Amino acid sequence: xxxxxxxxxxxxxxxxxxxxxxxxxxxxxxxxxxxxxxxxxxxxxxxxxxxxxxxxxxxxxxxxxxxxxxxxxxxxxxxxxxxxxxxxxxxxxxxxxxxxxxxxxxxxxxxxxxxxxxxxxxxxxxxxxxxxxxxxxxxxxxxxxxxxxxxxxxxxxxxxxxxxxxxxxxxxxxxxxxxxxxxxxxxxxxxxxxxxxxxxxxxxxxxxxxxxxxxxxxxxxxxxxxxxxxxxxxxxxxxxxxxxxxxxxxxxxxxxxxxxxxxxxxxxxxxxxxxxxxxxxxxxxxxxxxxxxxxxxxxxxxxxxxxxxxxxxxxxxxxxxxxxxxxxxxxxxxx
Numbered sequence: 001x002x003x004x005x006x007x008x009x010x011x012x013x014x015x016x017x018x019x020x021x022x023x024x025x026x027x028x029x030x031x032x033x034x035x036x037x038x039x040x041x042x043x044x045x046x047x048x049x050x051x052x053x054x055x056x057x058x059x060x061x062x063x064x065x066x067x068x069x070x071x072x073x074x075x076x077x078x079x080x081x082x083x084x085x086x087x088x089x090x091x092x093x094x095x096x097x098x099x100x101x102x103x104x105x106x107x108x109x110x111x112x113x114x115x116x117x118x119x120x121x122x123x124x125x126x127x128x129x130x131x132x133x134x135x136x137x138x139x140x141x142x143x144x145x146x147x148x149x150x151x152x153x154x155x156x157x158x159x160x161x162x163x164x165x166x167x168x169x170x171x172x173x174x175x176x177x178x179x180x181x182x183x184x185x186x187x188x189x190x191x192x193x194x195x196x197x198x199x200x201x202x203x204x205x206x207x208x209x210x211x212x213x214x215x216x217x218x219x220x221x222x223x224x225x226x227x228x229x230x231x232x233x234x235x236x237x238x239x240x241x242x243x244x245x246x247x248x249x250x251x252x253x254x255x256x257x258x259x260x261x262x263x264x265x266x267x268x269x270x271x272x273x274x275x276x277x278x279x280x281x282x283x284x285x286x287x288x289x290x291x292x293x294x295x296x297x298x299x300x301x302x303x304x305x306x307x308x309x310x311x312x313x314x315x316x317x318x319x320x321x322x323x324x325x326x327x328x329x330x331x332x333x334x335x
Contacts, residue, residue: 004048005082005139009033010073012055012062014089016116016127029056031120033087039120039128047135050081059089059096059115064208064309067096071103074111075202083110083138085131090115090161090169093147097156099206099306101145101330106200112137113156114148117167126150126167136186137179144194144330146178153179155192157303157332160273173273174298175331194330207312209233212305214271215240215252224255233316234264234308237293238271238301243279245288253287260292265312265321269296269304276334292318294325296333303332 011017013029017036021028033051037044054073055066074084088096097113104111114134116127134148145156149170158175172178179188211232213223227235239245245268247253259266268288270277276298279285289295296304311324328335 004046006080007047007049007135007138008077008081008084009049009051010070010084010086011051011053012059012066012070012086012088013057014059014087014115015118016087016089016114016120016130017056018058018119019121027119029058036120036131040131043132043135047139049135057089059092062089062092062096064206067099067103067206068204070096071100071202071204074100074104074107075200078107078109078111078200081109082141083112085134085138086111086113087131088113088115090117094159094161094170094300094302095306097145097147097159098300098303098332099310101157101332102307102310103204104145104200104202105329106143106196106198107145108143108196108200110138110140110142111145111156112148112153113146117165117169133181136181140186140188142178142188142193143196151181152177153181153186153188155194155331157330158300160300160302162273173300174275174334192331203310203314205313206309207233208309210236210305210309210312212236212238212301214238215245217246218250219246219252221250221252221255224252224259228259228262228264232264233312234267235259236267236269236296236301236304236308239268239277239285239288240271242281242285243268243270243277243288243295244282244284246284247287253284253291256288256291256293260318263316263318265308265318266293267296267304267308267325268293269299269301294322296325299333307332
């Protein structure tokens with residue numbers, strides 16, 4: 001009897017399969033995914049791997065249309081595999097991992113995204129180790145969407161890219177790591193694992209008309225009129241500190257009422273990477289709450305943006321979107 005775990009490897013491009021372009025325009029995805037196995041001796045003896053390329057893009061070019069392709073590929077394949085590994089560029093990997101969490105609720109197998117900071121063919125690459133970590137997690141039987149990188153396993157909806165070149169590119173923000181790889185092997189932290197609550201579904205309707213704005217002192221309130229004129233359907237604001245929004249000299253808060261009156265959900269998070277936003281502490285936050293904004297609490301920006309993109313694909317009801325943001329689907333927010 002074959003006791004090997006059946007793993008599907010889905011390739012989307014990224015640095016991991018990149019090489020210098022002939023015209024000297026920099027790195028671009030080029031290596032066929034089947035070409036990774038010579039770099040990973042022994043892996044084929046450990047797992048039964050099926051490799052498939054579904055995209056071949058720098059992750060800066062992976063957008064909502066590509067998220068749908070990735071989610072559908074996972075959903076169609078998951079009944080036939082013990083786990084799925086998705087290779088992906090690092091620049092938008094946290095966005096993709098977050099959105100897949102919402103598009104594939106109750107996925108019953110591990111779906112593990114990974115990539116690298118140096119191409120697979122580079123003599124000092126981190127790609128081979130990251131792939132080994134991803135395969136190990138994909139064979140663990142632990143359901144959910146994760147990122148495997150630099151000996152860490154992170155919930156997909158809690159990952160943030162925090163370094164541009166360092167091998168420790170990702171951190172789990174406001175949540176402990178799901179697991180680490182050390183001399184004891186793959187060590188799992190059971191306390192942070194998402195719980196299944198039903199049958200897996202594919203919820204792949206998205207609304208990409210979501211704008212992320214980072215507040216700066218002196219920001220002109222007319223920016224919100226412009227966003228309305230451009231038919232944006234949702235806005236995420238990275239506010240100051242615990243959730244402060246200025247109203248002296250330039251009154252941003254009065255504009256928020258206009259947005260909510262138009263049925264536009266406005267989600268407010270913090271510019272601070274760590275700890276939760278709390279709009280109930282200061283006047284600058286309480287006034288915003290009175291205008292109907294939706295708190296993001298301790299969600300990452302990536303999770304807040306993708307959750308809103310996903311939520312607007314499910315409903316255009318502002319009250320339903322409030323309920324969605326008050327619900328933790330896979331550990332993306334601390335209740």
